[in-house]
Amino acid sequence: MKENYNVVTLKGTPLILLGEMVSEGKIAPDFTATDNTGKEVRLSDFKGKHIIITSFPSINTPVCATQARRFNIKASSLGDDIVVLGISRDSQEDLHKFCAAEGIKSVVTLSDRKYGDFGERYGFLVKDKDILARGTVIVDKDGEIIYAEYVPEITDEPLYEKALEALENHLLHNKFTLKPLPYAKNALAPYISAETIDFHYGKHLQTYINNLNNLLDGSPLKGKPLKEIILHSEGAMFNNAAQVFNHEFYFETLSPTPKTMPQGALMEAIEERWDNFENFKKEFSAAAISLFGSGWTWLAKDKEGVLHIIKSSNAETPLTAGYTPLMTIDVWEHAYYIDYRNRRAEYIDRIWNLLDWKTVEERYAGL
Numbered sequence: 064m065k066e067n068y069n070v071v072t073l074k075g076t077p078l079i080l081l082g083e084m085v086s087e088g089k090i091a092p093d094f095t096a097t098d099n100t101g102k103e104v105r106l107s108d109f110k111g112k113h114i115i116i117t118s119f120p121s122i123n124t125p126v127c128a129t130q131a132r133r134f135n136i137k138a139s140s141l142g143d144d145i146v147v148l149g150i151s152r153d154s155q156e157d158l159h160k161f162c163a164a165e166g167i168k169s170v171v172t173l174s175d176r177k178y179g180d181f182g183e184r185y186g187f188l189v190k191d192k193d194i195l196a197r198g199t200v201i202v203d204k205d206g207e208i209i210y211a212e213y214v215p216e217i218t219d220e221p222l223y224e225k226a227l228e229a230l231e232n233h234l235l236h237n238k239f240t241l242k243p244l245p246y247a248k249n250a251l252a253p254y255i256s257a258e259t260i261d262f263h264y265g266k267h268l269q270t271y272i273n274n275l276n277n278l279l280d281g282s283p284l285k286g287k288p289l290k291e292i293i294l295h296s297e298g299a300m301f302n303n304a305a306q307v308f309n310h311e312f313y314f315e316t317l318s319p320t321p322k323t324m325p326q327g328a329l330m331e332a333i334e335e336r337w338d339n340f341e342n343f344k345k346e347f348s349a350a351a352i353s354l355f356g357s358g359w360t361w362l363a364k365d366k367e368g369v370l371h372i373i374k375s376s377n378a379e380t381p382l383t384a385g386y387t388p389l390m391t392i393d394v395w396e397h398a399y400y401i402d403y404r405n406r407r408a409e410y411i412d413r414i415w416n417l418l419d420w421k422t423v424e425e426r427y428a429g430l
């Protein structure tokens with residue numbers, strides 16, 4: 064069996080790891096272990112889920128107990144498509160006793176004692192000691208290893224936060240999620256009501272996100288950043304991806320405590336193009352009011368840094384023409400119908416009270 068030196072120590076004494084160590088980007092080898100009832104469990108039983116495998120020398124030491132507990136707490140908050148496997152060479156009886164005493168429910172505790180399969184195939188088996196080394200391996204739902212940590216000193220704790228951060232980033236890249244709003248849902252009243260936020264953000268945007276995730280399943284664009292998906296898609300994929308971008312951009316432009324006027328370089332650029340801010344507002348509002356049907360009105364800058372007011376229909380976004388969007392107003396009826404019924408002009412007139420020019424300035428500066 065392969066021997067790996069200089070990877071881990073036990074209280075400073077070097078240990079030798081046996082087997083094939085794994086690394087990110089590789090396909091996770093399958094293995095068989097037994098659960099705390101003695102039943103055979105294979106890694107492949109959890110196919111389709113994100114799997115956190117946390118390996119420890121023995122459950123009956125304080126650090127190992129902490130490790131199981133920490134992942135247990137986190138696992139219960141991560142959702143249904145994530146499973147945590149805690150594995151050691153403890154006997155199933157010991158694991159069973161420990162889990163019952165500790166209330167460990169969200170971690171599937173496994174024993175590598177009978178087969179030694181995990182230790183060998185993942186390089187966690189410690190030579191001349193009947194233990195596994197400590198560490199964490201995360202396998203994504205396609206069976207690829209996205210994180211692998213062999214804790215250098217076996218008495219230290221694993222990097223819980225780093226492991227979970229890796230998983231979270233991976234999840235975010237592969238699946239879009241509704242970002243929390245940077246304000247309470249009733250904070251934009253009286254201009255935009257909590258009920259509008261419930262529908263516009265909570266239902267319409269959520270639906271675009273769900274649709275996009277469904278369309279990305281099995282697509283070569285899965286895992287790509289949102290902007291790249293927008294630039295390389297058409298039809299339903301484009302519509303949903305662009306609507307996710309447009310809405311996130313819109314909700315992030317709004318603030319209950321906005322900076323009401325631009326300053327500095329942005330203000331100078333606006334004055335250069337439209338003489339003064341009031342004039343710009345008038346032209347922007349006129350563009351938004353006159354947009355036929357559903358769509359968006361944008362302030363954007365081109366590659367030379369020149370500002371433009373752009374009208375876009377449906378899901379269209381200035382990104383596809385190479386503009387940098389700076390500010391937008393959503394003029395789909397669903398953005399205002401609850402609060403203003405059919406009075407789009409009134410909605411546009413009042414939403415200026417929520418547009419945060421500090422955010423727009425930052426976008427203009429490329430921050």
Ligand code: MN
Pocket residue numbers: 263267310393395397398
């Ligand atoms: Mn909308």
